[in-house]
Amino acid sequence: MHKHTGTPLVELRDISISFGGIKAVDHVSVDLYPGEVVGLLGHNGAGKSTLIKCLSGAYQKDAGEIMINGQKVEITNPRDARHHNIETIYQTLALADNLNAASNLFLGRELVTAGGFVDEARMEAETRKIMGRLNPNFRKFNVPVSALSGGQRQSVAIARAVYFNAKILIMDEPTAALGPHETQMVAELIGELKKQGLGIFLIEHDIHAVMDLCDRAVVMKNGQRVGCVNVGDVTDDDILGMIIMGKKPPQAY
Amino acid sequence: MTETTKTTIGTDSSAGPITRFLRATEIDTRLLGMFGALLLIWVGFHVYGEVFKGGGSFLTPRNLWNLSVQTASIGIMATGMVLVIITRNIDLSVGAILGVTGMIMGLFQVEWMPQYVGLGSPLIWIFAVLLGITMGALIGAFHGWLIAYRGIPSFIVTLGGLLIWRGAAFLSANGRTISPVDATFQLLGGGPYGSVGAVGSWIVGILACVAILFMLWSGRQSRKRHDFPLRPMWAEIFMAALACGLVIGSVLLVNAYPWPKGILKQQNLPEDAFVSHGFAIPVLIMLAVAILMTILMTKTRFGRYVFAIGGNPEAAALAGINVKWMTLKIFSLMGALAGLSAVVASARLNSATNALGLLDELYVIAAAVIGGTSLAGGVGTIYGAILGAFVMQSLQTGMVLIGFDSALQQIVVGTVLVLAVYLDNIYRAKTK
Structure with a gap:
């Protein structure tokens, strides 16, 4: 079913990173194709967030290679990642609570006027446009995002990724802080982005969300890759077995 | 023109008149509170002098200029x-x-x-x-x-x-x-x-008023361009009048403080000449x-x-x-x-x-904090800090004028600092 041909959008090859002698990620390889959602699973501390932070520029790998569209690239900070159209939605929602939605959406990439000043009005107008598409009920444009609900905050974070034409989207437990209705909203959005040809890495704990949303799942344990499965070919018990016991089902590769 | 009038701020009739007024003018209530506190300090010292010292000396051009x-x-x-x-x-x-x-x-x-x-x-x-x-x-x-x-x-x-x-x-x-x-x-x-005199002060004042009017106008234009809600016209006019009034008031104030006699003599001017300090x-x-x-x-x-x-x-x-x-x-x-x-x-x-x-570091930090800068980070304004500096200096000057000794001054300044931050906490908790 998922016999991919051509160049993957992203290839992480043999990535290793350690902190103070502890190997957080130990020679792990993962790839991602356009229009595909790849789940990254594992216990807390399995190394999935650490691995993905090497791609988003938050951490620097000790060894290994990152290929984007078949080209080897160096990503040393979040700005580099953005240059390669990699956008990240963090578990912690990486928003500055004291700033409003528009300021957060454009943080680090502010629109400026010809005179070099921040163009507040244009940023707000753009924010209204994109939020109208993603979350039409969103009205709170002029308050700090600390006054928003979890779902509203999440939609600001997602709007940031969508607005800047992400090709590669990293979502670190995007629904962890959300209610059922908001979770549904995010799920629909992931489907929508997939159709547009984005590649999405989804770090997720909830096995049902993985079965619903992902095409493939890569399981990690103690910093090492257990295996990769096509979600359509396995049961959730198979995946749980991989996460808990590190047991590789026959379909895995 | 018709589209731009569809949404104006502060027109919802459920709120009381004061709330509606504040919303329409978009005046920061914190700023209002700080101005109120500053005025209270000024009037308080003046009245205290009036009652106990036989003549208030705080609200005089000379003292305010100093x-x-x-x-x-x-x-x-x-x-x-x-x-x-x-x-x-x-x-x-x-x-x-x-x-x-x-x-x-x-x-x-x-x-x-x-x-x-x-x-x-x-x-x-x-x-x-x-x-x-x-x-x-x-x-x-x-x-x-x-x-x-x-x-x-x-x-x-x-x-x-x-x-x-x-x-x-x-x-x-x-x-x-x-x-x-x-x-x-x-x-x-x-x-x-080291002051710019009457004419210089008027020039500064007029330039400031022009700048204020321009900012209000360009702000309104920009809101129109992006179809954002506009302030009602009366609120714009009120804001312009208030800001320009404050500027012109301060020009009149600094121009009302004349050069002392000794300086007039140095400049070979007649003793009854009136030369303004200005800003x-x-x-x-x-x-x-x-x-x-x-x-x-x-x-x-x-x-x-x-x-x-x-x-x-x-x-x-x-x-x-x-x-x-x-x-x-x-x-x-x-x-x-x-x-x-x-x-x-x-x-x-x-x-x-x-x-x-x-000890300036303490007054500077106090001024910023009284002006609403949060030590938890993320919040603060420049105008608040300037107002905070005025509050600190007003307290000191005022207490010297009414003859408090320095030990008592320290106690009052310390108390005000703690109280100001406490009041600010209450204010923030309520407006959240």
């Missing part, structure tokens, strides 16, 4: 402290930086430069000012480097700086007082000659700094990043902001402002002493 000059040095530094505190740091060294840059500028213009360019050369004051600001910026940058790139907490770095630079100020001239400073340099500290130069320096800093904080990426770092340093870093480099720049700016304050302070005293700016 108050504005005395506020300048603290006010200038407070604008920088806002940035430092917003980014969850503190700078305890500003008073000591002021001291050491003041001393070096004093030595430069009195003992070093005149032998090369001649006494009274205009090069002296220009280079003295540049030297002071640059030196302050370099000291600040060094502090910032230790904090950002070497991971030493700002409290410790600047506490060390407080001691080190105060000691350096003493050693630079072995404790001597350097006096008098260059004649032109001295004008930067105020006084009858003092240090006050204009403070206003210029406040305007530039406000633009920096609200209109530039730099300002946006300062707030973002204060709100969530991790998010700021993940958004690609170089938090360390920003921290270094912020401390450098703070140092430069301390250097500028040293210009104003030493020019006002007409001398540089190693005690210049002693």
Whole structure:
């Protein structure tokens, strides 16, 4: 079913990173194709967030290679990642609570006027446009995002990724802080982005969300890759077995 | 025209008249509260003098003019402290930086430069000012480097700086007082000659009014362009009238304070001549700094990043902001402002002493905090800090005028500081 041909959008090859002698990620390889959602699973501390932070520029790998569209690239900070159209939605929602939605959406990439000043009005107008598409009920444009609900905050974070034409989207437990209705909203959005040809890495704990949303799942344990499965070919018990016991089902590769 | 009138702010009829008024004019209620507190302090001291001292002397042109000059040095530094505190740091060294840059500028213009360019050369004051600001910026940058790139907490770095630079100020001239400073340099500290006079003040006032009207107009245009809700016309007119009224009121005030008789005699003017002081130069320096800093904080990426770092340093870093480099720049700016304050302070005293700016760090921090800068980071305004500086200085001046001794003054200032922050907490909790 998922016999991919051509160049993957992203290839992480043999990535290793350690902190103070502890190997957080130990020679792990993962790839991602356009229009595909790849789940990254594992216990807390399995190394999935650490691995993905090497791609988003938050951490620097000790060894290994990152290929984007078949080209080897160096990503040393979040700005580099953005240059390669990699956008990240963090578990912690990486928003500055004291700033409003528009300021957060454009943080680090502010629109400026010809005179070099921040163009507040244009940023707000753009924010209204994109939020109208993603979350039409969103009205709170002029308050700090600390006054928003979890779902509203999440939609600001997602709007940031969508607005800047992400090709590669990293979502670190995007629904962890959300209610059922908001979770549904995010799920629909992931489907929508997939159709547009984005590649999405989804770090997720909830096995049902993985079965619903992902095409493939890569399981990690103690910093090492257990295996990769096509979600359509396995049961959730198979995946749980991989996460808990590190047991590789026959379909895995 | 018809589309633009579809949405106006503050037209929902469910709210009471005051709420509707505040919403329509978009006046910051905190600002209103601070103005109220300042007026209360002023009237309170005046009435106290009226009742117990046989004549109030606070609300006089002379006292308010002096108050504005005395506020300048603290006010200038407070604008920088806002940035430092917003980014969850503190700078305890500003008073000591002021001291050491003041001393070096004093030595430069009195003992070093005149032998090369001649006494009274205009090069002296220009280079003295540049030297002071640059030196302050370099000291600040060094502090910032230790904090950002070497991971030493700002409290410790600047506490060390407080001691080190105060000691350096003493050693630079072995404790001597350097006096008098260059004649032109001295004008930067105020006084009858260091003021712009009646005509100059009117020019400043009119320019300010034009700027206010232009800002209101361009703000409205920009809202129209993007179809944002507009303020009702009456609210725009009210805001314009209020702001211009305040400007013109202050021009009238500073022009109502005449030169004293001694100065008139020096200038060979008749004894009954009325020559206005007008705005003092240090006050204009403070206003210029406040305007530039406000633009920096609200209109530039730099300002946006300062707030973002204060709100969530991790998010700021993940958004690609170089938090360390920003921290270094912020401390450098703070140092430069301390250097500028040293210009104003030493020019006002007409001398540089190693005690210049002693305890200023506490007043500067207090001014920023009273002005609504949150020590938890992420929140603060420049105008608040300036108002806070006025509040601190008003308390001090007022207590001197009504004859409180210095021990009592300290108790009152300390109490007000704690109370102001407490009231601010309550206010924030309610408006959340």
